[in-house]
Amino acid sequence: MINGLRRHTFSLAFLAALFGLFYLSSSDDRSIEQLSGLTMGTSYRLQLAHIPDQLELTDIELAVTDILFSMDKLIFSTYAEDSELSRLNRHPVGQPFEASDDLFAVLKMARLISVHTGGAFDVTVGPVVNLWGFGSDYSVREQVPPPELIAAARDKVDFASIELDEMKQQVTKLKAVTIDLSAIAKGYAVDQLADYFDKEGSTSYFLEVGGVLIMKGLKPGGASWVPAIEAPLDSESKIYEVFFSRGQKIAVAGSGDYRNYFEQDGVRYSHEIDPRTGYPVIHTLAAAYVIDQSTAKADALATGYMVLGFDQAKELAESTNQPAYFIYKQGDGFADYATPSFMEYLER
Numbered sequence: 001m002i003n004g005l006r007r008h009t010f011s012l013a014f015l016a017a018l019f020g021l022f023y024l025s026s027s028d029d030r031s032i033e034q035l036s037g038l039t040m041g042t043s044y045r046l047q048l049a050h051i052p053d054q055l056e057l058t059d060i061e062l063a064v065t066d067i068l069f070s071m072d073k074l075i076f077s078t079y080a081e082d083s084e085l086s087r088l089n090r091h092p093v094g095q096p097f098e099a100s101d102d103l104f105a106v107l108k109m110a111r112l113i114s115v116h117t118g119g120a121f122d123v124t125v126g127p128v129v130n131l132w133g134f135g136s137d138y139s140v141r142e143q144v145p146p147p148e149l150i151a152a153a154r155d156k157v158d159f160a161s162i163e164l165d166e167m168k169q170q171v172t173k174l175k176a177v178t179i180d181l182s183a184i185a186k187g188y189a190v191d192q193l194a195d196y197f198d199k200e201g202s203t204s205y206f207l208e209v210g211g212v213l214i215m216k217g218l219k220p221g222g223a224s225w226v227p228a229i230e231a232p233l234d235s236e237s238k239i240y241e242v243f244f245s246r247g248q249k250i251a252v253a254g255s256g257d258y259r260n261y262f263e264q265d266g267v268r269y270s271h272e273i274d275p276r277t278g279y280p281v282i283h284t285l286a287a288a289y290v291i292d293q294s295t296a297k298a299d300a301l302a303t304g305y306m307v308l309g310f311d312q313a314k315e316l317a318e319s320t321n322q323p324a325y326f327i328y329k330q331g332d333g334f335a336d337y338a339t340p341s342f343m344e345y346l347e348r
Helices: 027-031 057-076 084-090 101-116 126-131 147-154 182-200 295-308 310-319 340-346
Strands: 015-017 021-024 033-039 042-048 162-165 170-173 205-209 212-217 226-230 239-242 247-256 261-264 267-270 285-292 324-330 333-338
Touching: 033 057, 042 057, 042 182, 057 084, 057 101, 057 182, 084 101, 101 162, 101 170, 101 182, 101 295, 126 147, 182 205, 182 212, 182 247, 182 295, 212 295, 226 285, 239 333, 247 295, 285 295, 285 310, 285 340, 295 310, 295 324, 310 324, 333 340
Parallel strands: none
Antiparallel strands: 015 021, 021 226, 033 042, 042 205, 162 170, 205 212, 212 247, 226 239, 247 285, 261 267, 285 324, 324 333
């Protein structure tokens, strides 16, 4: 891999901006059906290269709307007061909560990723994120909080205080924590969409919700789906690198610190908050991208890697043979690194 910022020139018929990712399209894509809309506080775009004969586009639209409404308003939303997650957050400490299959599955995966990353990924980090002005509480200004407030908020962060009873499918909060699944729920929603299309027999699609995506099969004409990684700049979007699905079913998610930050007294404070310290991360990693079979897992891992920083994330990804791609600051530019298992997707 070449160090520094890469610049590529492409002739694009279509360029869909995602979070840190692009999808490159060609004239062969004119026969692809596209559905788009808003969900989970962001947008979604579905590209269907193969629609099974038994399905009408209106059937698909209804099914997709139903799945995304369930994932958002009924289960994972922190804004909808009657969502399952909101009810869990209001549920008394120490009392078991009967969880749905979907909520329990996401909490179980979140716990696994939290343990795997040594606490770098933590779905209870919300109080600290809000304190720094990067959360859903828009009354909080982006500014450096007093140390005593950071310490107090940090005391409310503890993924280990969420107890999961797999036999009874119950969740018990061992102390007053607030759970926010935004760093994993969008990925889970994409997985549910993919499950729907798989069960219906679709052989080729590109599904994206809020910048996390899953793709399967080949496009019309036999070409690979071609996601492109965005340069980690807070200016206009530029392509940094492209990779190829090569017909495989793969999920992709990315995370970066180059768009959401503030500066105070000449110091840059990233929205990537380390749950273990309560402070924004201070390292050279600018963006992390993960390929996996599960979009939810890729989504959570990308966030965890960004908190860990390049050296620790690289070591962890390689120890588990996880396909991962890192862009890190080097001098006035950037350098990049792909794990061995990611390298195969960089080959045309």
